[in-house]
């Protein structure tokens with residue numbers, strides 16, 4: 001691979017003393033109030049709260065017990081660049097990421113043109129090196145133009161820096177094509193990430209098939225559209241001993257299929273989105289197009305199975321599938337609206353409010369799953385540990401805020417959590433040792 005796996009624009013290295021922050025870093029076994037020193041963009045020292053001495057050249061921030069976590073890693077976002085910059089671009093997308101506490105995001109290749117060749121991928125990496133506020137990784141397409149037929153030059157894409165491959169937005173419909181892609185994956189490395197949907201079953205649907213779709217008279221997408229493809233592709237991957245990742249699981253049947261594949265020793269992993277963990281097809285009753293996404297919001301039983309899968313580790317990580325659309329594209333009748341919701345700016349707060357505060361999962365598990373995306377690409381986890389680059393997020397868990405009330409960092413507004421009262425406001429995000437986001441309301445830091 002040419003150069004580092006993740007790229008971002010250079011930023012000034014931070015010199016900070018975060019005094020008395022509640023550090024929760026499950027992998028490091030940390031859950032304590034500490035002082036954290038960051039010098040030259042690197043975590044250099046942890047000490048008991050109130051013990052580390054301020055330094056004249058470093059900014060002092062009184063944490064007052066606010067949460068400090070390893071910054072989040074999102075393995076699945078759409079930055080819409082190149083070609084659809086009216087929806088999002090590298091700057092606005094990574095700005096939204098940083099505002100949500102993410103220090104790294106992995107962008108999908110369903111852009112215009114599709115990232116299906118090494119020169120295109122290389123030039124987007126170069127743009128990210130100039131413009132991205134957070135670290136950015138790229139996936140290349142599995143098939144040319146996402147058409148599901150001719151494979152891309154996967155080895156060349158790897159050579160140009162692709163972390164892996166996906167046709168996200170579309171399934172790889174032909175089992176034979178997928179099998180060939182997996183044979184190449186074994187040769188050139190990188191994960192193959194799969195958006196699972198059987199077009200023959202999903203056809204014509206704009207929401208989950210169930211009572212609500214029947215009541216609304218909308219075409220439904222049955223959950224077997226996803227789960228049968230997960231089972232099929234897990235079997236093919238097992239046969240080829242290939243490495244696959246299942247994107248945005250949305251239903252109980254898919255969780256079962258992934259659990260079965262893992263039981264058989266398959267090299268599989270899976271992700272789930274905040275919206276599938278928190279919302280169901282009941283939220284579609286109002287025909288709000290922000291609730292229209294692919295895969296669709298499913299039943300309460302499916303939602304519970306996803307939560308159980310997340311707890312059990314069947315589902316490895318949380319991904320937003322941040323999918324920006326322009327306002328006029330979403331302000332149309334439900335059936336005509338494009339699928340997708342934004343999610344970077346609300347992921348942590350929505351999950352903290354909806355799952356951690358009611359005691360459904362604990363905070364440590366949420367942080368673990370929101371940082372685990374790095375594993376898919378065999379990258380090191382972000383950690384709050386001396387000697388590691390500062391990739392951390394400082395979060396206020398007490399203040400309530402209304403999502404979107406003060407606008408969005410993203411260029412798009414199609415967030416399914418927009419207007420909700422949430423707890424868990426990101427105040428500061430460091431990515432690659434530099435400040436990528438600082439909340440406007442964050443009080444000026446006292447000079448040391």
Ligand SMILES: [Zn+2]
Nearest residue numbers: 168169195294
């Ligand atoms: Zn998808």
Ligand SMILES: [Zn+2]
Nearest residue numbers: 108168169321
């Ligand atoms: Zn996607």
